[in-house]
Amino acid sequence: MLKSAAIKKIRNRAKIVDRKVEVKDIDHHGNGSSKVYARFEGSNQTISFWVNSDDHISSPHICRDGDVSDSMTDYFAGYHADNITQALNAVAALPAK
Helix, strand or coil, rough: CCCHHHHHHHHHHHHHHCCCEEEECCCCCCCCCEEEEECCCCCEEEEEEEECCEEEEEEEEEEECCCCCCCCECCCEECCCCHHHHHHHHHHCCCCC
16 A cells, blocks of 8 residues: 555544544655654554555554563564554544444
């Protein structure tokens, strides 16, 4: 999925669940390969994913506030989702029909 499509999907989900969303696109390494962070209003979790050189996303990841990785104990905070839809369902679930 392209980065623009993923961000559009996140913003559409925010409209559906009637919550504000903050999306940040940060280039941590200065090499043009950025990481996108999305945080929904009232949530204690953040969705993040890497953007590859071909502008496709990879590794959707969900992490709770205050949960930090610890390299000394081989603990990695959060978990990976298979796709952006699974990540959105975990953080901003659709309302019941």
